[in-house]
Amino acid sequence: MNNTRCEDLFAPVLFEFDGRNPINALCTIINDDQSLQLNTELAKIFDDEANSLALDYIVNRYDRRMSPLYERLRAHYEDDLEDTNEQIAKIIVMKFIYNWNKLAEGYFANYNPIDNYNMVENRATLLEESVSTSTSETNTNKYNGFNSTEMHDVSESEASGSVETSKTETGGKTNNELTRRGNIGVTTTAQMIRGELELRKKSLLNLIYNDIDTVLFIDYYN
DSSP: OOBBBHHHHGGGTTTTTOOOHHHHHHHHHHHHHHGGOOOOHHHHHTTOOHHHHHHHHHHHTTHHHHHHHHHHHHHHHTHHHHHHHHHHHHHHHHHHHHHHHHHHHHTTTTHHHHOOOEEEEEEEEEEEEEEEEEEEEEEEEEEEOOTOOOOOEEEEEEEEEEEEEEEEEEEEEEEEEEEEEOSSSOOOOOHHHHHHHHHHHSSSHHHHHHHHOOOOOOOOOO
């Protein structure tokens, strides 16, 4: 029979920040491992500079009995709580951290709870400057009379034309944005509001606590 209670192990060290309780050890591992790429809000929960997470978790579990896994690890490390908690924290991270990250991404997603359709279309148009130039000239026909060296005007004609050139304005553009959003009728607004309220009734922290419980404690307590 497992007789070790949470209070027996962690009450004396609850306010210490040296990893001698499993939650502080868990926070330290999560903060030190940059490869985990945590959701920003989840990282705030496991901030190892605050002891409030450990206090909330452990005080509410004082009467629970430690799991056989925890007891075996404690025996292996000859009652060294720091080594035991570090190892148990590694197990917790391995089992749950990726699920917690996905939970946090959904829980803290930025969205409108009464919209089920939201589309934004952006189009950039380059500005072009068109330049037109026109040219014209006058042609005069002349002749000289019989036995004369003097030239006389006969007729005049005017010829004109145009040359068009174009160039692109460097860096110039205009942005057109089209937004479509709202409820397209698949789900009623009332149903979506009810779904939002149900989601907010679920505490992300309690979901995390429940996962940790499966590793630290046996599934009943008295």
